[in-house]
Amino acid sequence: MDYEIKGKDIIVSEADLDLDETLDCGQAFRWKKIPSDYECTYTGSFFNDKLTVSQTSKGSFIFHDTDENDFISKWIRYFDFETDYSELKRCFSEEETLAKACRFAGGIRLLRQNSWECLISFIISQNNNIPRIKGIIDRLCGHYDGRFPEINELSEENADSLSYLRSGFRAKYLEDAALRTASGETDLDAIASLPIDEARTALKKVKGVGPKVAECVLLFGMYRTEAFPVDVWIKRVLAKYYPDGFPEFAKSNAGIAQQYLFHYIRSISGQSE
DNA sequence: CGCCAGGACGCCC
DNA sequence: GGGCGTCATGGC
Numbered sequence: 001m002d003y004e005i006k007g008k009d010i011i012v013s014e015a016d017l018d019l020d021e022t023l024d025c026g027q028a029f030r031w032k033k034i035p036s037d038y039e040c041t042y043t044g045s046f047f048n049d050k051l052t053v054s055q056t057s058k059g060s061f062i063f064h065d066t067d068e069n070d071f072i073s074k075w076i077r078y079f080d081f082e083t084d085y086s087e088l089k090r091c092f093s094e095e096e097t098l099a100k101a102c103r104f105a106g107g108i109r110l111l112r113q114n115s116w117e118c119l120i121s122f123i124i125s126q127n128n129n130i131p132r133i134k135g136i137i138d139r140l141c142g143h144y145d146g147r148f149p150e151i152n153e154l155s156e157e158n159a160d161s162l163s164y165l166r167s168g169f170r171a172k173y174l175e176d177a178a179l180r181t182a183s184g185e186t187d188l189d190a191i192a193s194l195p196i197d198e199a200r201t202a203l204k205k206v207k208g209v210g211p212k213v214a215e216c217v218l219l220f221g222m223y224r225t226e227a228f229p230v231d232v233w234i235k236r237v238l239a240k241y242y243p244d245g246f247p248e249f250a251k252s253n254a255g256i257a258q259q260y261l262f263h264y265i266r267s268i269s270g271q272s273e
Numbered sequence: 274c275g276c277c278a279g280g281a282c283g284c285c286c
Numbered sequence: 287g288g289g290c291g292t293c294a295t296g297g298c
Contacts, residue, residue, distance in 0.1 A: 026279055122279080129278035132296060168294025173281085210281045231279040262279075 001081045003071065010063040010071045016085040018107020019055045025263050027220050028111050029121055029134045030141065030148070038062070046078045047114035048147050080109050092250055092257055097241040101257075101264035108259050111220065115188040116181065117148050118221030119206070122213045123173045136167045155182035173208025180206055192222040199224070219255035228254040237265045 003012045023031035023042050031044035038054035045051065052064040063075060076082065089106060093099035120140075125133050141148055143164065155178040159171040167174065180186040191202045196218065203214040211230070218227035228246070230238070238246065250257050 125278095126280040127278060127293080128280085128295085129297080132278080135296090166295065169281095169292090170294080208281065212280055216279075229279070232277090233279070 001076075005068055008065050008067075010066055010068065010075075012061040012063065012081075014059075015061055015079075015081065016089075016107065017055075017061065017079065017109055018105070019053065019061075021105045021107040021263065022079075022109050022111065025105075025108060025259065026130050027259065028113060029130070029137045045148070046074055047117055049074050051075065078112050080112055083110075085109060088253060088256060089260075091253075092260070094249065095247050097237070097264075098247075098250065098257055098260065101260035104267060105260055105263040108263060110223075110225065110256050110259060112223050113220050114148075115192060115217060115221035116151055118217045119177055119181070119188065119203075119209070119213075120148075120154070120174060122216040122220075123177055123206075123208045124167055124170055125216070126170065126208065126210075126213060128170075136165050139165050151178060151181050154178040170208060173206070176207040177209070188221075192224075196224060196226060215255075219258075225253045225255045226251060228258055231262075233262055233265050234258060236269075237261045 001012060001015050003010050005011075019040050019042055020033075023044065024033070028044070031042045034041050034043050034052075036054055039057045041052065041054040043050070043052040049070070051066065054062040054064065056062065063071060066075065089102040092102050121133070121137060124136050128136075143149075144153065154174070157175065157178065159175045162171045162174055165171065165174075177186070181188065186202065186206055191199045194202065199218060199222070200211075200214050203209050203217055204211070209217070215227045215229035218224040219229060228234075246254060246257075
């Protein structure tokens with residue numbers, strides 16, 4: 001990945017990235033496509049660091065109004081630019097279905113998100129659809145002046161005071177997640193570095209966090225690339241293409257492979273947005 | 274009216 | 287340990 005500074009912007013060329021595929025594929029819920037003269041432009045946040053980023057018709061990227069320090073300390077990491085996705089896809093493509101999935105949506109990258117935001121977001125995601133998940137998170141952040149609430153802010157609320165979210169039965173789970181996290185009983189930073197099975201167990205102590213949500217927090221919020229969230233779509237992939245189990249060679253990066261497969265199966269089922 | 278959505282819980286056996 | 291009804295809300 002190469003970048004250059006151009007005025008108040010940072011220009012990135014030859015990144016293995018497609019903004020539509022990466023920012024609107026169901027791993028993050030706060031990026032919004034806005035009108036622009038570029039191929040596409042999104043505005044959003046890494047927790048509460050805001051960014052507007054454009055993709056040009058030539059496949060380069062403009063990180064608007066950011067300086068080199070911010071780019072290096074925040075955005076290189078968030079977009080996982082330190083990982084060679086061409087190499088990853090080459091590895092995945094040893095297997096036929098994965099090869100197709102990589103060809104179909106090769107511009108997906110794993111976003112290295114904030115663990116707290118992921119915990120809350122994926123609790124909201126359970127038995128829900130992506131547009132409504134976005135709506136609930138929108139109302140949540142709207143309540144905090146467009147920011148994602150800090151742990152101590154959300155821990156002051158309860159299921160009743162969260163009714164404005166219209167999150168249904170999930171509100172009591174949000175209350176529990178905020179209380180446990182605020183008290184330190186659930187220490188997300190500590191969990192992030194635990195052996196993965198211990199991390200799973202610790203996360204699932206939060207009410208409303210089961211196997212799927214725990215995997216999502218591990219993968220998207222703690223960069224545990226071996227975590228493998230299994231939702232209704234991935235269940236279909238596993239049943240149809242991997243009846244004997246997911247290929248061993250891809251397991252250390254199974255979560256990233258899962259991203260390509262999720263996008264692929266939804267597209268061939270006609271269910272992508 | 275029904276069914277489904279990036280599921281988890283509680284209860285049953 | 288696995289199976290099943292239930293849990294809000296909203297779009298189709």
